[in-house]
Amino acid sequence: MNIALIGNPNCGKTTLFNALTGLDQHVGNFPGVTVEKKTGSVRGAEGWFAVDLPGAYSLAAFSAEEKISEEYMLYGAPDVVLNILDATALQRGLYLTVQLLELGLPVVVALNMMDEAEKMGIKINAQLLEKYLQVPVKPICANSGEGIDELVASLKNVGKQAGKKSFQYPAYSGKTGEAAREILSMILQNKTSGSFNRLFFALRMLQGDKPAVPVLKLPPEEMKQIERITSAMEQALKVDRQLAVVQMRYAYIDEICRKACRYTKRESGVKWQFDSLATGKLLAFPLFILIMFGVFWFTFGPVGGRVSQMAEQGVAYLSAQLAILLQNWQLAPWLCSFICDGLLSGVGSVLAFLPTVLILFLLLGILEDSGYMARVAFILDRPMRAFGLSGRSAVPLLMGFGCTVPAVLSTRTLASERDRKITTLLVPFMSCSAKLPIYAVFAAAFFQGNKVLVAAPLYLGGILIGLLYALVFKNNSLRAKEPPFVLELPAYRFPSTKNLMHSLRRRAMDFLKKAFTVILLASATVWFLQHFDFAFTYLQDASQSMLAALGKKAAPLFAPLGFGDWRAATALLTGLAAKESVISTLNILTQGAGPRVVFTSASACAFLTFTMFYMPCAAAASTIRKTLGKSGSAALAMLAQTGIAWLLAYFVYKIALVLL
Amino acid sequence: MTLDKLKRGEWGEVLQVKGEGMTRLRMLEMGIVPGTEIQLRKAAPLGDPIEIGLRGYVLTIRRNDARLIDIRRRMR
Known part of the structure; x- marks a missing residue:
C-alpha cells in the first residue's frame, strides 16, 4: 500500500514523513526527474x-517540483x-484538497499546526471540516508526534476500503458547477476517456487548459459542444473561464471555512518582531552579511577548528594503533602498505573532516528551518535581478556551500526553466564543503594554519566569478518571459531539534x-596504480608506477600553472570521484608528507584556485x-568551468610569483 | 488603482486580476481573486518585491505583477 503525502510547501510535510517512517527507517532517494x-x-x-x-499549491503545476506531485x-x-x-x-491549503477530491482520490486530511493557528485567533472545528469535506480530518502536531497514531489508524481504514467505497465530488454550485457537471457527463459517455472520467478533468476542459486536450481525446463535435457550454457560462457569469473555475473553488472553500472556523482577530498574518529587522530598509543587508559571516566563522573559526583538530588527532591515533596491530600480525609488506598507506591514510584524511562538514550543514539547516532563507530570497530578489537571477535562486546558491547535489536538486522549486538552468550553472561556483579538507590541509602546510586567509578569498572569488558568469547568460537565448515571483513567507519557527538531527544523521551517513565506498575505492585504486608498473610488478619507488606514467601524461597541462608534478595532476583527477580525494591522494602519494613536497607557496595558491573552480565531482556533474536536460550542454558547462579554472589559476600563479 | 499603489499597512479589495496564462492562474490560485482583501505589509529593502497579506498568510510578489491586480482601497 502506498500513502502519498501531499500539501503546500512549508506545511510540515517532511516532519510528518519523518514521524510516520521513524528515524531508523531506510530512506531512499530515487533519482530520475519524474520520480x-x-x-x-x-x-x-x-x-x-x-x-x-x-510541496505544491495546486495540481496545475508551476514549477518542475510541483510537476512531480501533479503527475x-x-x-x-x-x-x-x-x-x-x-x-x-x-x-x-484547501485549494489543493478540493482538487484531490475532484479526482476522486481516497483522501485523509491531517490538520497540522493547530496550536499556531489558535495563537493567531483561528479556531478550526475538525469534526465540522470532516463533515463538509466528507473525508477523515485528523488534527495532528507533526513536531511532537501528537495525533499520529489516530492518523495512521485512519489511513489504514481508508486504505482497506480503497476502490470499494464510492467517492463524492465537492458539491460545487452555480453556473460553473453546472457547466462542469455537463462536461463530465459528456466525458463519462465517451468510451475513449478511460481513467480521465473525473470532475477534475472536466474542470480542466472548462478552464481551457491546453494539456487536458491531448489526454482527453474527444471527437470534434464534443469539443465544439464543450466550447458552447463554456461560452454560455462566461456570458452568464460575466467572467472568463480561468477565473470562473478558481472563483468557484474558492467560493466553495470560503463557505466551508465560514461554517467550520471562527476568526477572533481580523489581522492578516501574525506580526513578527524580528522581521522588521531582517527585512527592514536599514539592517536587512548588514544582518544578512553578519549571519553568513557567522556561519563561516563558526565553521572555520575557533569552534569548528577545535572540533576538526580533535577529529584529526582521533583519526591519526586510530590509524597508528591499527598500524601497530598489523605489524604484530607480520603481514606481507605489500599488504601492510596497502592497508596503511592506501586505505587508512586515504579514508582517514577525509574522515577527519566529518565534524566540520556537519557543523556547516547544521547551520545552513537552522537558517532554512527557521524561515530566514525565505527572507533572504525576499531581500535579495532585486539585487539578484541585476544578474538576471531571481531571489529564489539565493537558496540553492547558499545550499551550494554545503553540497552541490542537494543544491542543484533544490533548483526545482524555481518556477522558470531559465532560472533553474542558470542557477544550476552557478551552484558549482559556491565552494562546496567537500573542498574544506583541501583548504585546511593547504592552510596548515603553507599559511601557518590560517584557514580564514585561505578560505575567504576562495569563497568570495567563487561568488564573484559566479556572478560574472551569470551576466553572460543574462541577455542570451536562455532569456524567456519572466514568470511571476510568488513566494510564500512562512512564519518564523524555532527549528525543531528532531528534524535537524534527522537531516544531520542522514548527512553523516x-x-x-562516501568515505567507505567512493573514497575507499579511489584510495585503493590510487595505491594499486602507484605501487605497480605496467608489468604488474610490485614497486618501492612510485615514480616508475602506472600512476606516475598516467600523471606524467597530464602533468604538462598544469606546468604553466606551477604544478607540473604528476602527483598534483593525479590528485586532481581522483578529485573527480569526490573532491575530498584530492587530499587523500596527495597524502598517499607523498607518503603522508603533505603538499609541501609537491608545491611551492605560489603553486599552492594556483592549485587551490584550480580546485575551487574546476568541474565538480561525478555525483554533482550527473545531477547537473x-x-x-541535454547532456551536451552539461558537458559544455563542465568544460567551461575547467577552462575558467585553468585561466584563473594561471593568473593567480603569475601574481603569486611576484608577491610571495 | 493597482495593488502596488497601496501604502504600507493599507488594505484593498481585489477587483480584477489581469495578465494571462499560467502567471495569472497562479496568482488566482494563491487566493488573489476578486473580492479578496489584501494588505500591503511592506516592501523589500530595495523597494521591490512587496510583501502582501491575505486570507491570513503572507506572500511576496514583484511590483510588476502587483500592477496587474486592480483594487479598491478599503478602510479597516
Whole structure:
C-alpha cells in the first residue's frame, strides 16, 4: 500500500514523513526527474509505504517540483492520499484538497499546526471540516508526534476500503458547477476517456487548459459542444473561464471555512518582531552579511577548528594503533602498505573532516528551518535581478556551500526553466564543503594554519566569478518571459531539534558511505596504480608506477600553472570521484608528507584556485546533467568551468610569483 | 488603482486580476481573486518585491505583477 503525502510547501510535510517512517527507517532517494520522491516504510504498519512528494499549491503545476506531485496524483494511482493542511493558511491549503477530491482520490486530511493557528485567533472545528469535506480530518502536531497514531489508524481504514467505497465530488454550485457537471457527463459517455472520467478533468476542459486536450481525446463535435457550454457560462457569469473555475473553488472553500472556523482577530498574518529587522530598509543587508559571516566563522573559526583538530588527532591515533596491530600480525609488506598507506591514510584524511562538514550543514539547516532563507530570497530578489537571477535562486546558491547535489536538486522549486538552468550553472561556483579538507590541509602546510586567509578569498572569488558568469547568460537565448515571483513567507519557527538531527544523521551517513565506498575505492585504486608498473610488478619507488606514467601524461597541462608534478595532476583527477580525494591522494602519494613536497607557496595558491573552480565531482556533474536536460550542454558547462579554472589559476600563479 | 499603489499597512479589495496564462492562474490560485482583501505589509529593502497579506498568510510578489491586480482601497 502506498500513502502519498501531499500539501503546500512549508506545511510540515517532511516532519510528518519523518514521524510516520521513524528515524531508523531506510530512506531512499530515487533519482530520475519524474520520480524524485522519498519513500519509507511506515512504522507499525507492515507493508505500508509513505511517499514524500514535493510541496505544491495546486495540481496545475508551476514549477518542475510541483510537476512531480501533479503527475503522481494524476497518474501514479496512490492507494491513499495523505493531504497535510497548515491550519494557519487553511483556505489556500484547501485549494489543493478540493482538487484531490475532484479526482476522486481516497483522501485523509491531517490538520497540522493547530496550536499556531489558535495563537493567531483561528479556531478550526475538525469534526465540522470532516463533515463538509466528507473525508477523515485528523488534527495532528507533526513536531511532537501528537495525533499520529489516530492518523495512521485512519489511513489504514481508508486504505482497506480503497476502490470499494464510492467517492463524492465537492458539491460545487452555480453556473460553473453546472457547466462542469455537463462536461463530465459528456466525458463519462465517451468510451475513449478511460481513467480521465473525473470532475477534475472536466474542470480542466472548462478552464481551457491546453494539456487536458491531448489526454482527453474527444471527437470534434464534443469539443465544439464543450466550447458552447463554456461560452454560455462566461456570458452568464460575466467572467472568463480561468477565473470562473478558481472563483468557484474558492467560493466553495470560503463557505466551508465560514461554517467550520471562527476568526477572533481580523489581522492578516501574525506580526513578527524580528522581521522588521531582517527585512527592514536599514539592517536587512548588514544582518544578512553578519549571519553568513557567522556561519563561516563558526565553521572555520575557533569552534569548528577545535572540533576538526580533535577529529584529526582521533583519526591519526586510530590509524597508528591499527598500524601497530598489523605489524604484530607480520603481514606481507605489500599488504601492510596497502592497508596503511592506501586505505587508512586515504579514508582517514577525509574522515577527519566529518565534524566540520556537519557543523556547516547544521547551520545552513537552522537558517532554512527557521524561515530566514525565505527572507533572504525576499531581500535579495532585486539585487539578484541585476544578474538576471531571481531571489529564489539565493537558496540553492547558499545550499551550494554545503553540497552541490542537494543544491542543484533544490533548483526545482524555481518556477522558470531559465532560472533553474542558470542557477544550476552557478551552484558549482559556491565552494562546496567537500573542498574544506583541501583548504585546511593547504592552510596548515603553507599559511601557518590560517584557514580564514585561505578560505575567504576562495569563497568570495567563487561568488564573484559566479556572478560574472551569470551576466553572460543574462541577455542570451536562455532569456524567456519572466514568470511571476510568488513566494510564500512562512512564519518564523524555532527549528525543531528532531528534524535537524534527522537531516544531520542522514548527512553523516552519506558522508561515511562516501568515505567507505567512493573514497575507499579511489584510495585503493590510487595505491594499486602507484605501487605497480605496467608489468604488474610490485614497486618501492612510485615514480616508475602506472600512476606516475598516467600523471606524467597530464602533468604538462598544469606546468604553466606551477604544478607540473604528476602527483598534483593525479590528485586532481581522483578529485573527480569526490573532491575530498584530492587530499587523500596527495597524502598517499607523498607518503603522508603533505603538499609541501609537491608545491611551492605560489603553486599552492594556483592549485587551490584550480580546485575551487574546476568541474565538480561525478555525483554533482550527473545531477547537473539531469537538470540541464541535454547532456551536451552539461558537458559544455563542465568544460567551461575547467577552462575558467585553468585561466584563473594561471593568473593567480603569475601574481603569486611576484608577491610571495 | 493597482495593488502596488497601496501604502504600507493599507488594505484593498481585489477587483480584477489581469495578465494571462499560467502567471495569472497562479496568482488566482494563491487566493488573489476578486473580492479578496489584501494588505500591503511592506516592501523589500530595495523597494521591490512587496510583501502582501491575505486570507491570513503572507506572500511576496514583484511590483510588476502587483500592477496587474486592480483594487479598491478599503478602510479597516
